[in-house]
Amino acid sequence: MPSSTTQDTPPQQQDGAALSHGLKQRHLSMIALGGVIGAGLFVGSGAGIAAAGPSIVIAYTISGLLVMLVMRMLGEMSAAYPSSGSFSAHAERAIGPWAGFTAGWSFWVLLCTAVGLEGMGAASIAQSWFPSTPQWMWVALFMVVFCGANLAAVKNFGEFEFWFAALKVGAISLFLILGVLAIAGVLPDVDAPGTSNLTDFMPHGTDGLLVGLLASVFAYGGLETVTIAAAESQDPVRGVTSAVRTAMWRIAIFYIGSMAIAVTLVPWDSKEVVEKGPYVATLDHLGIPGAGQLMNVVVFVALLSAMNANIYGSSRIAYSLVQRGQGPKALAKLSGGVPRIAVLTSCVLGFVCVLLNYWRPDDIFKWLLNMIGAVILVVWIFIAVSQLLLRRRLEREAPEKLVVRMWAFPWLTWLALAGMAAIFVLMARDPANRVQLYSTGAMTLVLAAVGYAWQRARASRD
16 A cells, blocks of 8 residues: 555655755746657667658557657646656555655666666767767766766756757757658759658568557657656646647657658668668758758757756656655755755766776677666556556545546556557567566566565564
8 A cells, every 4th residue: 555655745745845946947848848859769760660661650650649648647647746756756656665666766777777878879979070089988978067967956957958959849840841841842952752652651561560669669768757857847737737738749740740751751761761860861862961960960969968867867766766765865865956966876877887888889788778678668557557546536535636637537548558568568579679578577576576675674664
């Protein structure tokens, strides 16, 4: 059963009261807008197109609908109970401390590992610009910059993300405008392709579509950060509500729209789509001068943005967990409204990646990716189950807190859970994803066992 502390005391009072409320509404709005444009969209979409062909649009639509449902569920709970612990605090409230422990610490591992992965991705681009420099040096530089920024004040995180997001939104908006003009045949010196590149819609059959579906699911990871950041904004409920209610059009335009433009303008089996990525390949096709370097800058910014957001998110998740008695107390120490020890601890794995990148530059990226594989799906399952339980409780005890409501409750929540289960089955069938599934499963079981033991030990002390 959920602990009485979590059940009776809003997480806003537990873990949000002492944190700085330095994020302004413009920060939160741009984080919500730019957060949907993740590094996965730029980096991983080429492989998805190669597998699924033009049907990648269907793959991104299906996974996008699932993400919209997850964000709606999370928004409902976060508007009712704003918390820097986000879904971890909701899972503890709905299911019990072991669930909050498992969801929170598994997501913390995911974010901390992702910091290293994104640092390596950004470093490889920087090294292409400065070939004589070692890659590990760039990873170390990025870690120092963003660790320092997050140690100073939450407004630093907000400012970095504001400008990072503005650049990403501007770049992809320009891409969409140019793409629409080219398809319409009004762009000078570019012939309208019509449907010539769409005739072989599903070249590798359903197997290719399923590979594209798995690639698209993981491209959406990171949207949860806005509900974590909202707890440190000046108006948490307004911030969460706005972000969730606009999620649908942001996903439709930025993800599905850009994929549709790319496969319409460029043949899906073009080598450039995989080698350069669909965005660079499309801009090259349109004859835009310097397109490759332009998109390299955008991808570089997207990776740095993800690093910054993940350092922030991991430190707040850790702080929230410790505030709820689910971790070492030292991580809950605040200085200037910032959990600086939690920030430093969350950065440790990133600095470890610097060493690993120095020792094993060729295979460390794949090894780290396998370790965190399907964690985001585990988190989504906790979100859906928590929403199923908390919605009934809110309707009974505090209906005025239901500022955001899940659509067609409970049917769409159950549909989302069925979709997540189907993705697990697909991963188990695919040898390329099976290692990630099993690694994530093992980590989740270990954390659940540790969380249950921690809960029992804490109960016996009380």
